[in-house]
Amino acid sequence: MTAILLNDFKLQWNELNEQILTAVSRVGESGYLILGEEVRNFEECLAEFWGIKYSIGCANGLDAIEIALRSLQLKPGDKVLTTPLSAFATTLAILRAGGTPVFCDTDRSGLVDLHQVEEILETDSQIKFFVPVHLFGHALDLRELQRLKEVYQLKIVEDCAQSIGSSSFGRATGTVGQVAATSFYPTKNLGCYGDGGALLTNDVEIKRIARSLRDYGQTEKYHHSLLGLNSRLDEVQAAILRNALLPKLGAWTQRRREIAEMYRNQISHPEISFVEAPQGSDSCWHLFPIRVLSIRNSLREWLASKKISAAIHYPVIIPDQPVFTAVGTSPKNEIKTILTNARDLAQQELSLPIHPFLNDGEVVRVIEACNSWRR
Numbered sequence: 001m002t003a004i005l006l007n008d009f010k011l012q013w014n015e016l017n018e019q020i021l022t023a024v025s026r027v028g029e030s031g032y033l034i035l036g037e038e039v040r041n042f043e044e045c046l047a048e049f050w051g052i053k054y055s056i057g058c059a060n061g062l063d064a065i066e067i068a069l070r071s072l073q074l075k076p077g078d079k080v081l082t083t084p085l086s087a088f089a090t091t092l093a094i095l096r097a098g099g100t101p102v103f104c105d106t107d108r109s110g111l112v113d114l115h116q117v118e119e120i121l122e123t124d125s126q127i128k129f130f131v132p133v134h135l136f137g138h139a140l141d142l143r144e145l146q147r148l149k150e151v152y153q154l155k156i157v158e159d160c161a162q163s164i165g166s167s168s169f170g171r172a173t174g175t176v177g178q179v180a181a182t183s184f185y186p187t188k189n190l191g192c193y194g195d196g197g198a199l200l201t202n203d204v205e206i207k208r209i210a211r212s213l214r215d216y217g218q219t220e221k222y223h224h225s226l227l228g229l230n231s232r233l234d235e236v237q238a239a240i241l242r243n244a245l246l247p248k249l250g251a252w253t254q255r256r257r258e259i260a261e262m263y264r265n266q267i268s269h270p271e272i273s274f275v276e277a278p279q280g281s282d283s284c285w286h287l288f289p290i291r292v293l294s295i296r297n298s299l300r301e302w303l304a305s306k307k308i309s310a311a312i313h314y315p316v317i318i319p320d321q322p323v324f325t326a327v328g329t330s331p332k333n334e335i336k337t338i339l340t341n342a343r344d345l346a347q348q349e350l351s352l353p354i355h356p357f358l359n360d361g362e363v364v365r366v367i368e369a370c371n372s373w374r375r
């Protein structure tokens with residue numbers, strides 16, 4: 001029995017090694033390793049793919065969010081509304097940019113609850129920044145996000161690390177906020193061969209600041225007008241992304257959607273339910289989250305006994321992390337609502353394998369394993 005992994009990088013390599021090696025050779029032969037043609041070309045292709053004017057490559061998704069917030073002129077201590085259920089990086093980026101995270105509960109979808117967001121905005125007029133996350137690849141309701149942006153004059157960075165290729169009512173995630181931030185961490189739908197990230201914007205001024213911030217705050221070589229970072233996407237990653245990975249993204253997303261459809265039609269265990277995406281979402285299915293209504297670990301162990309990997313996203317919500325609960329040393333933050341839904345999901349969620357190299361037989365194996373689970 002072969003193992004079914006959450007991500008299978010060996011199968012990806014088998015499919016793409018020629019294109020990847022060609023990309024690496026091209027960089028080697030060019031003699032140019034940092035911020036050259038490859039990064040520029042990839043940025044253009046990514047912007048075109050996404051339908052946003054400018055893309056700025058950087059070192060990872062964490063930096064992309066920090067650079068985005070700083071490009072939007074976040075000042076030290078500014079409050080930034082966000083979700084408690086995400087990769088820790090979402091909140092870490094807010095803190096590193098100097099902001100104060102303000103947590104609002106999710107709804108049952110695991111995505112930040114836009115109704116509660118509005119209630120908070122009504123009562124706290126100091127909040128002008130918002131970092132929502134399209135978690136699991138499921139798109140937040142972008143019509144509602146657009147409305148909130150206009151009514152409350154929000155500066156929004158959409159965390160699209162998990163949502164490249166997703167849309168809401170036909171509109172791509174990342175196109176409502178002033179900035180979209182994404183990650184090319186290997187497990188992501190567009191994952192590179194190491195670390196990488198990007199931010200995208202239609203605003204030429206944000207582009208200018210972000211380009212400078214990723215490169216020590218330089219405006220021209222050895223002239224520094226901002227305190228920037230070293231957060232450059234390198235030529236090799238950019239070449240691999242453009243040559244080998246981005247051209248496959250459409251087909252890979254399609255395959256993820258097919259697998260999701262099979263799971264949704266055929267998993268029918270009374271103690272397993274689906275984590276439903278918001279209305280209007282066409283998910284890129286970065287993850288396939290299920291809700292386990294009894295003992296989650298029992299299902300995880302059952303799957304493991306059948307050589308099927310599963311993971312939890314995320315076992316501890318961000319404000320409950322030890323760094324936040326430590327008395328006296330916790331970074332400043334605010335919790336505006338009772339975080340019931342986020343905590344419930346942290347207790348109940350399990351992600352099934354959904355990478356695009358799974359064949360139908362393997363998908364059926366996962367379905368049968370779920371359906372035959374006895375605790």
Ligand SMILES: Cc1ncc(COP(=O)(O)O)c(C=O)c1O
Pocket residue numbers: 060061062063086087089090133159161162182183184185195196197
């Ligand atoms: C929702 C979300 N935001 C931000 C990040 C940070 O990306 P990176 O790991 O490239 O820093 C990740 C990836 O882990 C993520 O899933």
